[in-house]
Amino acid sequence: MNSMMELAAHTIPLMAISIQIFAIILFVEAAIHKSVTYKDFVGIISGYRLIPISLVWTAAAFVIFAEYLAIISLLLMLPFLKYLGAVMLVGYAIAIQINVVRGRTEIDCGCGGQSMPISQSLVSRNLVIAILLAWSTNTVGFAGLVGYGFVYWILVCGTVLVGYLFYLSYNQLCFNQSLQSNLTRKEL
Amino acid sequence: MTTWLVVAVALLWFIVIALSLAVFALTRQIGVLYERVAPAGALMVNQTIKVGDNAPEIAVETLAGSPMKIGAPGKAALVFFVAPDCPICKSLLPIFKSLSQVETDCDFILASDGDTLKEHEAYVTSNKLGGFPYVLSELLGRSYGVAKLPYAVLIRPDGKIGSMGIVNSREHLESLFEAEALGIASLQDYLNPPDPVAIYDPEEHRS
Missing domain, CATH: 3.40.30.10 (Glutaredoxin)
Incomplete structure (x- = not known):
């Protein structure tokens, strides 16, 4: 029993920190991509048809600002604000879900990186990441990790790397699915 | 015993990373294939003549x-x-x-x-x-x-x-x-x- 406890005591912070680093990478990638292609991002937001056109520019700037804020809050483990990342992912999931229900699946996701159409699988992806992120920020922060050794950080790097590769593969599979349905759909 | 465990785990890590790279590469290739294979060509908007008609001389x-x-x-x-x-x-x-x-x-x-x-x-x-x-x-x-x-x-x-x-x-x-x-x-x-x-x-x- 004791050894099980010890195992959990080592594994849980490892997973939690890996998830947080993974989320930070995602947000950094997304935030930089959105700031660089700001005009495109405005177009993507208006494609979602959730806010009046007159507010789209402000909303785009606000989203980008919130993403940078989420990165900083995760790094510094700010109280309350550290959950911002998870909340934003849920927000994106809701926005995507609304448009999936509306049947507007051809719009660009705007998830950062490769542009791809939205789908139900993207909603699930966002929710899974949001849950994992909320759990991990609740569990442990970077500050509690000072005492860990070299091997520990190698393990963290490995976990993040594999996690990120799985994330990329999942994205690509979602993209492939839409390409495949393009091939077989009846109407043009 | 411990040495063998460390070696085994290191090896497994290596394999896991290599495999996840391979999975990503494969999904990417499938995506490219879908893009290429799409019968992209010849979107026809022609109302004047049809395929199979005699070409106007x-x-x-x-x-x-x-x-x-x-x-x-x-x-x-x-x-x-x-x-x-x-x-x-x-x-x-x-x-x-x-x-x-x-x-x-x-x-x-x-x-x-x-x-x-x-x-x-x-x-x-x-x-x-x-x-x-x-x-x-x-x-x-x-x-x-x-x-x-x-x-x-x-x-x-x-x-x-x-x-x-x-x-x-x-x-x-x-x-x-x-x-x-x-x-x-x-x-x-x-x-x-x-x-x-x-x-x-x-x-x-x-x-």
Whole structure:
């Protein structure tokens, strides 16, 4: 029993920190991509048809600002604000879900990186990441990790790397699915 | 014992990373394959003529001054409609040229209209199109129902339209030959194959 406890005591912070680093990478990638292609991002937001056109520019700037804020809050483990990342992912999931229900699946996701159409699988992806992120920020922060050794950080790097590769593969599979349905759909 | 465990775990880590890389590479390849395999070509918006119709026979004169007849039976011909001020046409010219080396039993003809003669001559020189007959005829474009550029029409040796459509990429241009070989008239035909229920003829299956 004791050894099980010890195992959990080592594994849980490892997973939690890996998830947080993974989320930070995602947000950094997304935030930089959105700031660089700001005009495109405005177009993507208006494609979602959730806010009046007159507010789209402000909303785009606000989203980008919130993403940078989420990165900083995760790094510094700010109280309350550290959950911002998870909340934003849920927000994106809701926005995507609304448009999936509306049947507007051809719009660009705007998830950062490769542009791809939205789908139900993207909603699930966002929710899974949001849950994992909320759990991990609740569990442990970077500050509690000072005492860990070299091997520990190698393990963290490995976990993040594999996690990120799985994330990329999942994205690509979602993209492939839409390409495949393009091939077989009846109407043009 | 512990040493072996460390070695085993390190090895497993290595394998896991390598495998997840392989999985990503595979999904990526499948994605690229889907993009390539899409029957991209020959989106047909032509109301004037149909695939399988007799190609309208039009007498034209090339920029060099020699007369020729487009649409006459004899040899297969690819008529590629371009304009000097069309950027996509320009990007397709190298593909047009390389295709002309592969499909040797087919005449490759460039067609255009409008603009001044000088502009067309400059276009031919700057893009090194001297080897191809370049014809100027408004009638030609109108008879073949060309509304948007770049447009290409493949005329079969028997003087009928083999395939045609708007071409925007190498795949589109090549697909004209592919479509002709497969007997599929256009992109729409590929995506909307005839409904098997509608074709089903009960008389035929009654014994």
